[in-house]
Structures are given as C-alpha cells and as structure tokens.
Amino acid sequence: MIQLRLKSECDRNLAPFVTRIAEGEPKCEEDATLTSSEAGVLGYRNSLTRFRLRDVAPAEIAGDVLLIDPRRQIAHRLIRATSPHNTFLVTERCDQLCLMCSQPPKPQHQDMFAHFLAAARLAPPGAQIGLSGGEPLLHKDALFAFIDAVFATRDDLSFHILTNGQHFERDDLAWLRKHRTRLLWGVPIYSDDPATHDEIVGKSGAFAQLAPNLALLGLAGAALELRTVVLAQNALYLPRLADFITRHLPFAATWAIMQMERIGYGRMNWTRCFFDSSIDFASLGAAIDLMRARRQGVTLYNFPLCTVPPAYRDLAARSISDWKQKYLPACRACSLRASCAGFFEWYREEDGFMEIRPQ
Ligand code: SF4
Structure with missing residues (x-):
C-alpha cells in the first residue's frame, strides 16, 4: 500500500507547515530542495527550516505537497504529484x-x-x-x-x-x-x-x-x-x-x-x-x-x-x-x-x- 504519511524529523517547536518537494530548482519559498541522502534518510531545506524524511526515495515524492507536523514528527502527503487520487x-x-x-x-x-x-x-x-x-x-x-x-x-x-x-x-x-x-x-x-x-x-x-x-x-x-x-x-x-x-x-x-x-x-x-x-x-x-x-x-x-x-x-x-x-x-x-x-x-x-x- 502506498504510504500517505511519512516519518519526518524537524524542529519540534515549529508550527505545522506546508512544503513542496522541489523538482529541480525551487520556484517559491515553500519549495524544499534535497540536501542529503544517507541510509534511507533524506535531508531537505526550504526557506523556513530544514527537515528530514525517512523510508522513502527522492523520486517517489518529487513534486509532492507535504503537511509537516513537527510535534508528531509526521509528514502528510496532502498532494502526490503523480496521482489523480488526491x-x-x-x-x-x-x-x-x-x-x-x-x-x-x-x-x-x-x-x-x-x-x-x-x-x-x-x-x-x-x-x-x-x-x-x-x-x-x-x-x-x-x-x-x-x-x-x-x-x-x-x-x-x-x-x-x-x-x-x-x-x-x-x-x-x-x-x-x-x-x-x-x-x-x-x-x-x-x-x-x-x-x-x-x-x-x-x-x-x-x-x-x-x-x-x-x-x-x-x-x-x-x-x-x-x-x-x-x-x-x-x-x-x-x-x-x-x-x-x-x-x-x-x-x-x-x-x-x-x-x-x-x-x-x-x-x-x-x-x-x-x-x-x-x-x-x-x-x-x-x-x-x-x-x-x-x-x-x-x-x-x-x-x-x-x-x-x-x-x-x-x-x-x-x-x-x-x-x-x-x-x-x-x-x-x-x-x-x-x-x-x-x-x-x-x-x-x-x-x-x-x-x-x-x-
Ligand atoms: S478481472 Fe480483475 S479481479 Fe478479475 S481476475 Fe482479472 S485482474 Fe483479477
């Protein structure tokens, strides 16, 4: 089954925020770019903060729009770029x-x-x-x-x-x-x-x-x-x-x-x-x-x-x-x-x- 929620890590003091996984160069301040990829952990950065996602490949989430809940350390895939079922x-x-x-x-x-x-x-x-x-x-x-x-x-x-x-x-x-x-x-x-x-x-x-x-x-x-x-x-x-x-x-x-x-x-x-x-x-x-x-x-x-x-x-x-x-x-x-x-x-x-x- 396709995962609609991903394990994430970011500053727990932040309020929930929406970000998009950039495909190529960022187009707006919500776009997050890949900064690292090690042992199943992807590091991203947008204009607000840095965050990490676990157990997912970069290509799987390229273009996705995520709602990141810092308190629960979860990223909700609100919009999957390649899916017609959002x-x-x-x-x-x-x-x-x-x-x-x-x-x-x-x-x-x-x-x-x-x-x-x-x-x-x-x-x-x-x-x-x-x-x-x-x-x-x-x-x-x-x-x-x-x-x-x-x-x-x-x-x-x-x-x-x-x-x-x-x-x-x-x-x-x-x-x-x-x-x-x-x-x-x-x-x-x-x-x-x-x-x-x-x-x-x-x-x-x-x-x-x-x-x-x-x-x-x-x-x-x-x-x-x-x-x-x-x-x-x-x-x-x-x-x-x-x-x-x-x-x-x-x-x-x-x-x-x-x-x-x-x-x-x-x-x-x-x-x-x-x-x-x-x-x-x-x-x-x-x-x-x-x-x-x-x-x-x-x-x-x-x-x-x-x-x-x-x-x-x-x-x-x-x-x-x-x-x-x-x-x-x-x-x-x-x-x-x-x-x-x-x-x-x-x-x-x-x-x-x-x-x-x-x-
Ligand atoms: S028609 Fe669909 S449900 Fe029936 S056997 Fe083929 S793939 Fe399976």
Missing part, C-alpha cells in the same frame, strides 16, 4: 450514520482549511482535488471561502466534493452557479423509497431533505454525480431507482453504482449488507439498461472486471485509489488486469465475491 479530508464530523460508511464519523473537528489552501496553491497544473469527510458541508461557510480563495489564484484547478446533500440552501444558488464548471458534486442516493434511503443513511427525514437539494443543484446547473452503493438493502430495487433518476434527475451527469468497501461500518456490517453482484447482476443490468435506453450516463465503481458481464464492462472504471488498491494472487495472469479496478486493500476473499475468474 483528497483533502475536510472533517470527520457527519450528520448521517450510513450502514456501510468507510470513514465512521467522530465528534471533534480540526479546521485544516489554511493548510489545504496553502497545499492547493502548490498543486500540479490542472489538478482535480477531492474534498470529503465526514460531511464537508457541515462547515459550509469555511468550505465555500476556501474554494473561493483557491480559485482566486488557481483558475486551472477543480474540486470533486463528496457530500450527503443535506445542507444546500436557496441562498447558495448564486455561489453554485458561479463555480459550476469547476466543481463536481458527488451526492449519494440509495433508493427512490424514502424509508429505505433513510434506513441506509441512518437519518430520519434524510430523503425529504435530499430531494429538493438535488433539484437545487440542477437549478444551479451544477455538475452532479449521483452515487449509490449496492447493498443487500437496495440491490433488487435499482431498476426503480434508475427510473426515478431518469424522470426526476435527468440533469445528473452520471450515476455511479458502487461496490462496498470493507472498512469502518462497512466492515462491521459486511455480512448484513454486502451484495455479491458476481453471482447476481440481474437488477444492476436492468437498471443500467434503463439508464442507457434513456440516454443518461452510468458508471460502475469498485467492481472487479470479471464480476461484470461483458456487455457492461465498458462502464467499469478503475476507480479504487492507488494507495488502497490491490489485486489477488489469481489476478497475476489475468489479461484484464490493466483495466480492472481490482480490490480494496482491506477486501477479504473469505466473505467476498464468489466468482473471481481471471480472463
């Missing part, structure tokens, strides 16, 4: 308790926006950065101000924001319109049946709040990616949800149907929730057929390619972030591996897909 965790707070949540909420919140702003300004040209939680819009004013500040100096960047869609208001319309070409909103909807959706997200009245807020995003012309994790609780009703989406949310750019991640509550509730689409793809296939017939976009995330019938494989994205992706021993000789999403690092064969068939 995400800022805005908060761990959330007002929902989804059955399969991979990042169970915590009550405390640490405001990191100043560091995120410094990091975004150092991002590679044209980068799309994910913003997730928890629920980022619990801190909506700070989030919107952060995005405004980033765009004020970096008009080449864009954000993919994961939100439960509970916190939009009519007053947000002008702001949503202003940034509609540079923000992609990933919003979950688990069922067209309010009771089922509310049961899955663990919040009474969630669907009633979500529906008008999705309409508001449509009114703003916002780019919308609807997201549905396939679960035992909703799998058989996906064709109904597809019908609901095409009739009520035709402005959604795509509908991402996703397989579950076995971590957090997803691990705790795996037996209760995992739907093995490798042995039963019928309802997914029917839902996809309906979406295609009505010419609305649909994507499959986190599906190993051999679990998807050939007629639908063009929809399966290599969606699992590189730092938490793995393949099974059986995948070694598979001709589809280069285009297959593979598995989450924490996937277990014992209670996972029944039909994994190298091609």
Whole structure:
C-alpha cells in the first residue's frame, strides 16, 4: 500500500507547515530542495527550516505537497504529484450514520482549511482535488471561502466534493452557479423509497431533505454525480431507482453504482449488507439498461472486471485509489488486469465475491 504519511524529523517547536518537494530548482519559498541522502534518510531545506524524511526515495515524492507536523514528527502527503487520487479530508464530523460508511464519523473537528489552501496553491497544473469527510458541508461557510480563495489564484484547478446533500440552501444558488464548471458534486442516493434511503443513511427525514437539494443543484446547473452503493438493502430495487433518476434527475451527469468497501461500518456490517453482484447482476443490468435506453450516463465503481458481464464492462472504471488498491494472487495472469479496478486493500476473499475468474 502506498504510504500517505511519512516519518519526518524537524524542529519540534515549529508550527505545522506546508512544503513542496522541489523538482529541480525551487520556484517559491515553500519549495524544499534535497540536501542529503544517507541510509534511507533524506535531508531537505526550504526557506523556513530544514527537515528530514525517512523510508522513502527522492523520486517517489518529487513534486509532492507535504503537511509537516513537527510535534508528531509526521509528514502528510496532502498532494502526490503523480496521482489523480488526491483528497483533502475536510472533517470527520457527519450528520448521517450510513450502514456501510468507510470513514465512521467522530465528534471533534480540526479546521485544516489554511493548510489545504496553502497545499492547493502548490498543486500540479490542472489538478482535480477531492474534498470529503465526514460531511464537508457541515462547515459550509469555511468550505465555500476556501474554494473561493483557491480559485482566486488557481483558475486551472477543480474540486470533486463528496457530500450527503443535506445542507444546500436557496441562498447558495448564486455561489453554485458561479463555480459550476469547476466543481463536481458527488451526492449519494440509495433508493427512490424514502424509508429505505433513510434506513441506509441512518437519518430520519434524510430523503425529504435530499430531494429538493438535488433539484437545487440542477437549478444551479451544477455538475452532479449521483452515487449509490449496492447493498443487500437496495440491490433488487435499482431498476426503480434508475427510473426515478431518469424522470426526476435527468440533469445528473452520471450515476455511479458502487461496490462496498470493507472498512469502518462497512466492515462491521459486511455480512448484513454486502451484495455479491458476481453471482447476481440481474437488477444492476436492468437498471443500467434503463439508464442507457434513456440516454443518461452510468458508471460502475469498485467492481472487479470479471464480476461484470461483458456487455457492461465498458462502464467499469478503475476507480479504487492507488494507495488502497490491490489485486489477488489469481489476478497475476489475468489479461484484464490493466483495466480492472481490482480490490480494496482491506477486501477479504473469505466473505467476498464468489466468482473471481481471471480472463
Ligand atoms: S481476475 Fe483479477 S485482474 Fe482479472 S478481472 Fe478479475 S479481479 Fe480483475
């Protein structure tokens, strides 16, 4: 697994700071240049201080943007220069308790926006950065101000924001319109049946709040990616949800149907929730057929390619972030591996897909 945190050493009296590992000559005062490399320890210097990083090669982190925490002697790789999977965790707070949540909420919140702003300004040209939680819009004013500040100096960047869609208001319309070409909103909807959706997200009245807020995003012309994790609780009703989406949310750019991640509550509730689409793809296939017939976009995330019938494989994205992706021993000789999403690092064969068939 790719390390997102590195052991670092620097003056413990310093406040946390953002720095970029320079590729060649430094371009700004945040850029750090390599000063030494001995026995697995790299020495760097920027305009503020000197610091060291352990157990990493210079080429692995060239161009990366790091948040260095001197007190804990850790360097967080906020932006990996060569990865398309960079995400800022805005908060761990959330007002929902989804059955399969991979990042169970915590009550405390640490405001990191100043560091995120410094990091975004150092991002590679044209980068799309994910913003997730928890629920980022619990801190909506700070989030919107952060995005405004980033765009004020970096008009080449864009954000993919994961939100439960509970916190939009009519007053947000002008702001949503202003940034509609540079923000992609990933919003979950688990069922067209309010009771089922509310049961899955663990919040009474969630669907009633979500529906008008999705309409508001449509009114703003916002780019919308609807997201549905396939679960035992909703799998058989996906064709109904597809019908609901095409009739009520035709402005959604795509509908991402996703397989579950076995971590957090997803691990705790795996037996209760995992739907093995490798042995039963019928309802997914029917839902996809309906979406295609009505010419609305649909994507499959986190599906190993051999679990998807050939007629639908063009929809399966290599969606699992590189730092938490793995393949099974059986995948070694598979001709589809280069285009297959593979598995989450924490996937277990014992209670996972029944039909994994190298091609
Ligand atoms: S065998 Fe492995 S690499 Fe091949 S399609 Fe299945 S999951 Fe992907």
